[in-house]
Amino acid sequence: MLGFGLLALAISLILTLLILFTGFTLLETHLQPSRGITWPLLVFTCVAGGLFCLILSALQFVQLHLSRRSDEDSLRDELWWSERLLAWAYMGEPTSRPLDRSGIATLLTLRDVMHGEVSDRLRDLYRQEGWLARDLHHLNRRYTSTLLRAETIERLALLRDPQALDPLTGQLSHRNQEVRSLALLAIARSVGRLPLERYEQSTYSLAVHAALISGTFSVGQAQEALTLMDHHGLRLSRDLLLHSSSSLQLVVLDVLARRRSAELHEDVIPLLHAQHPELRAGALKVLSRSGHVPPQAHARILELTQDPVTFVRLQATSATVLVQPLPEPDLWTLMGDPHWWVRRAAAQGLGRSDAGRTLLTRAGQFHPDRYARDIANDTLADLSARAI
Amino acid sequence: MIEILEVFILVYFTVLNTFYAVAVFVATRELSYHIRRRQSVGLTELLNREFYKPVSILVPAYNEEETIQASVDSFLALQYPEYEVIVVNDGSKDGTLATLILAYDLIESNRNASKILVTRPVRTIYRSRTRPNLTVIDKENGGKADALNVGLTYATFPLFCAVDADSLLDAEALLRLARRFVENDHLIAAGGSVRVMNGSSMKDGRISELRIPDRWIERVQVVEYARAFLAGRTTFSALGLLLIISGAFGLFKRSVVIEAGGFLEGTVGEDMELVMRLHRQMRDQRRPYDVEFDLDPVCWTQAPDSWKVLRSQRDRWQRGLWEGLIHHRKMWFNPRYGRIGMIAIPYYLLFEALSPVLEVGGYAFMLILGILGRLNWAFVLLFLLLALLYGTVVSVAALSIELFMRVHYGHPQHRLQLLITALLENFGFRQWHAWVRFLATLKLGQKKGQWGTMTRQKIAARK
Numbered sequence: 110m111l112g113f114g115l116l117a118l119a120i121s122l123i124l125t126l127l128i129l130f131t132g133f134t135l136l137e138t139h140l141q142p143s144r145g146i147t148w149p150l151l152v153f154t155c156v157a158g159g160l161f162c163l164i165l166s167a168l169q170f171v172q173l174h175l176s177r178r179s180d181e182d183s184l185r186d187e188l189w190w191s192e193r194l195l196a197w198a199y200m201g202e203p204t205s206r207p208l209d210r211s212g213i214a215t216l217l218t219l220r221d222v223m224h225g226e227v228s229d230r231l232r233d234l235y236r237q238e239g240w241l242a243r244d245l246h247h248l249n250r251r252y253t254s255t256l257l258r259a260e261t262i263e264r265l266a267l268l269r270d271p272q273a274l275d276p277l278t279g280q281l282s283h284r285n286q287e288v289r290s291l292a293l294l295a296i297a298r299s300v301g302r303l304p305l306e307r308y309e310q311s312t313y314s315l316a317v318h319a320a321l322i323s324g325t326f327s328v329g330q331a332q333e334a335l336t337l338m339d340h341h342g343l344r345l346s347r348d349l350l351l352h353s354s355s356s357l358q359l360v361v362l363d364v365l366a367r368r369r370s371a372e373l374h375e376d377v378i379p380l381l382h383a384q385h386p387e388l389r390a391g392a393l394k395v396l397s398r399s400g401h402v403p404p405q406a407h408a409r410i411l412e413l414t415q416d417p418v419t420f421v422r423l424q425a426t427s428a429t430v431l432v433q434p435l436p437e438p439d440l441w442t443l444m445g446d447p448h449w450w451v452r453r454a455a456a457q458g459l460g461r462s463d464a465g466r467t468l469l470t471r472a473g474q475f476h477p478d479r480y481a482r483d484i485a486n487d488t489l490a491d492l493s494a495r496a497i
Numbered sequence: 498m499i500e501i502l503e504v505f506i507l508v509y510f511t512v513l514n515t516f517y518a519v520a521v522f523v524a525t526r527e528l529s530y531h532i533r534r535r536q537s538v539g540l541t542e543l544l545n546r547e548f549y550k551p552v553s554i555l556v557p558a559y560n561e562e563e564t565i566q567a568s569v570d571s572f573l574a575l576q577y578p579e580y581e582v583i584v585v586n587d588g589s590k591d592g593t594l595a596t597l598i599l600a601y602d603l604i605e606s607n608r609n610a611s612k613i614l615v616t617r618p619v620r621t622i623y624r625s626r627t628r629p630n631l632t633v634i635d636k637e638n639g640g641k642a643d644a645l646n647v648g649l650t651y652a653t654f655p656l657f658c659a660v661d662a663d664s665l666l667d668a669e670a671l672l673r674l675a676r677r678f679v680e681n682d683h684l685i686a687a688g689g690s691v692r693v694m695n696g697s698s699m700k701d702g703r704i705s706e707l708r709i710p711d712r713w714i715e716r717v718q719v720v721e722y723a724r725a726f727l728a729g730r731t732t733f734s735a736l737g738l739l740l741i742i743s744g745a746f747g748l749f750k751r752s753v754v755i756e757a758g759g760f761l762e763g764t765v766g767e768d769m770e771l772v773m774r775l776h777r778q779m780r781d782q783r784r785p786y787d788v789e790f791d792l793d794p795v796c797w798t799q800a801p802d803s804w805k806v807l808r809s810q811r812d813r814w815q816r817g818l819w820e821g822l823i824h825h826r827k828m829w830f831n832p833r834y835g836r837i838g839m840i841a842i843p844y845y846l847l848f849e850a851l852s853p854v855l856e857v858g859g860y861a862f863m864l865i866l867g868i869l870g871r872l873n874w875a876f877v878l879l880f881l882l883l884a885l886l887y888g889t890v891v892s893v894a895a896l897s898i899e900l901f902m903r904v905h906y907g908h909p910q911h912r913l914q915l916l917i918t919a920l921l922e923n924f925g926f927r928q929w930h931a932w933v934r935f936l937a938t939l940k941l942g943q944k945k946g947q948w949g950t951m952t953r954q955k956i957a958a959r960k
Contacts (some may be wrong), residue, residue, distance in 0.1 A: 124521065124799070125515055125518035125519055126514050128511060128518055129511065129515055130885065131511070132510065132511025132512075132514075132884065133511070140555060148879075151879040151880070151882075151883060154883055154886075155879065155882055155883060155886055158883070158886030158887060158889075158890055161885060161890050161891055161893075162886070162889050162893050165890070165894060165897050166893060166916050167892045168897065169896065169897055169900055169916070170909060170912065171910055172897075172900055173900065173909060173912065175901075175905065177907070206772075240816075262649075290680060313955075317752040327679065327681055327682040328682050329550070329678065329679030329680060329681075329682070330679065330680060331550065332679075333548040333679060336548050337548070346690075372682075449611070454607075456763055483607065487607045488607075491606075494604065494626070
């Protein structure tokens with residue numbers, strides 16, 4: 110890569126100074142017309158400006174040529190390395206030259222998409238060639254630039270090497286936000302995919318726990334970390350559900366709903382009684398998205414269909430349609446709810462079963478609420494259209 | 498009096514060009530970081546596919562018969578994990594709705610939305626039998642802002658992306674921009690670059706080869722867009738001064754926009770006005786927030802290809818700029834609004850909204866001095882040459898930045914043509930543009946042209 114950025118930077122700085130200089134000089138000569146430097150200055154500035162344009166234009170063509178050649182080279186290198194690395198991973202054939210940058214990029218891509226022993230061999234090659242040691246050195250060194258640190262963490266996240274987890278944990282308290290975030294995600298991704306010992310899992314889950322409760326990460330990043338940890342993050346999720354702030358409880362509920370997980374229902378059910386309406390709605394969403402509503406939650410769910418907060422009623426309705434036997438009277442009432450989304454959820458819920466569809470047909474004709482009749486008929490029409 | 502004016506013009510010229518030079522500096526710095534990060538293995542891109550924020554894409558359409566299907570196809574072809582496309586037909590007089598019904602096998606749906614925003618009546622809601630994530634809303638004509646507000650009320654996801662119906666969205670662009678919302682809880686709006694697709698080759702709703710347009714008028718806009726987005730907005734964003742997120746491609750937090758009352762009806766610059774209102778609301782309420790611009794997420798737009806249409810577009814933009822500024826005049830030079838009130842708005846006021854007035858005034862002033870025999874012609878010519886050179890340097894620098902974008906003009910001949918355009922736009926086009934914007938300034942307060950009168954070419958693959 111040509112040092113174009115640096116050059117453009119220098120040009121813009123010089124240009125700034127030149128503009129200020131010409132501006133002030135023109136102003137001064139305007140106020141004191143006897144001074145005769147205007148002409149030489151203007152001529153000089155015009156020449157300098159023109160020269161800048163020429164240099165920048167010429168550089169564009171040089172850069173264009175270089176980047177084309179670089180693209181061709183990298184494509185060729187990638188193909189070459191793919192062959193060699195696959196041969197090494199599957200048949201143990203040694204690569205004929207040490208890993209270079211292109212080889213590293215190819216190795217990490219393959220490592221990320223491959224599984225099992227062959228994938229681990231690629232990780233071992235990375236270690237053997239000294240790249241892991243180099244990366245860890247970059248991480249442990251105090252004055253590594255932010256950019257290099259970020260790139261190193263990204264490589265380690267793809268490599269998923271247990272040896273890198275401790276140094277990555279150290280980065281969770283780095284002063285730079287981007288470094289901290291990348292480290293969190295790299296640890297979460299590694300923990301989610303590596304077959305770690307129970308002790309190791311606990312150690313790194315605790316590190317993530319400490320990072321999350323420190324409040325230095327965004328809600329999205331916390332959700333992302335828990336999602337990446339997959340089922341290895343369940344213990345951490347349980348701890349956060351039981352002992353953390355409502356904002357982190359909401360994060361966990363969101364992740365559980367996203368994963369459609371029923372594994373923490375026992376810890377989720379008490380949140381149906383939470384004061385915070387978003388927590389009640391979040392807990393209901395976890396139950397409905399999992400497709401399984403435990404019997405001990407039935408009564409509370411039906412109570413929540415009367416909740417004064419609309420989005421809680423909506424989630425309660427979604428969960429109610431999973432209650433067996435189907436609470437037809439409650440759904441009949443919910444079809445007349447003032448809120449369209451609640452009516453729709455009730456009608457769609459009924460449409461899932463034969464008994465429900467019969468009730469829906471009856472509601473379309475005999476429900477005392479006009480909107481309930483409408484939603485029932487719309488849902489039935491929708492179901493027929495889909496069946497066709 | 499004449500002397501004061503002369504001094505004013507000199508100071509104005511110096512400050513404006515200094516800003517441009519600083520813009521090149523800041524944009525280059527941002528770009529340098531951006532490029533090197535992008536060349537890494539791209540963990541963030543992998544993460545994008547594992548964890549994402551669902552997005553509602555709002556497509557307001559008015560008389561877009563020629564382009565609507567290609568646009569909607571491109572939106573539906575996005576490789577984004579979870580999104581919905583909501584096309585709002587704002588009472589088009591052509592066959593926009595019929596095209597949509599035919600293309601996507603639309604059937605009526607009785608879906609209702611909460612009355613969270615007051616809008617013109619909705620006639621019919623359609624859903625597609627072939628595309629489950631497509632909703633088409635047919636409503637009475639009420640302008641772009643009203644159409645966007647209807648889309649907002651029917652959107653179901655926490656983020657919405659407002660796009661123009663004549664635009665193509667890059668899938669990766671949406672992922673990258675949405676990721677910013679994952680990383681930053683305070684982010685309420687983010688914009689990406691908008692680039693000109695005229696003349697380029699398309700495949701499957703995507704730009705497959707970027708090529709320079711045939712017509713001069715389109716080429717000038719390539720240079721203009723590069724200058725405005727790659728140098729200007731990058732700098733504003735880096736300095737926390739961003740006032741505009743282009744209506745062609747912006748991602749917003751739906752709850753915050755609804756809380757602010759949605760898009761303002763009756764304005765021609767609803768995109769800028771909304772961002773200014775968001776700034777104002779958040780600062781009034783002393784809530785932490787961010788508004789950002791990302792250089793490389795790209796949306797492709799079809800630029801006007803005739804002088805008439807371009808004039809109408811620039812007329813709208815100029816009036817929209819003034820409307821936004823006047824509507825929020827309370828923020829002008831007001832320290833309560835921090836850098837937005839003290840730097841961003843004064844900049845837009847003095848160097849954007851007033852610039853055509855000053856430029857046209859400057860030419861008129863020169864003429865008067867010439868008639869009075871008080872003009873040093875040689876000095877004036879050199880001064881104009883200087884202005885031209887500085888302008889060209891900024892354009893050339895912006896084109897240099899363009900070279901580092903993921904999709905760039907890669908043919909040497911195309912680059913040469915662009916560089917020549919950057920130079921030649923100063924002769925004639927620049928003056929014409931100033932004149933059009935000057936006239937638009939005189940027409941302030943007129944409500945007409947909220948949708949413009951864009952006569953679209955069909956978006957189609959180039960042979």
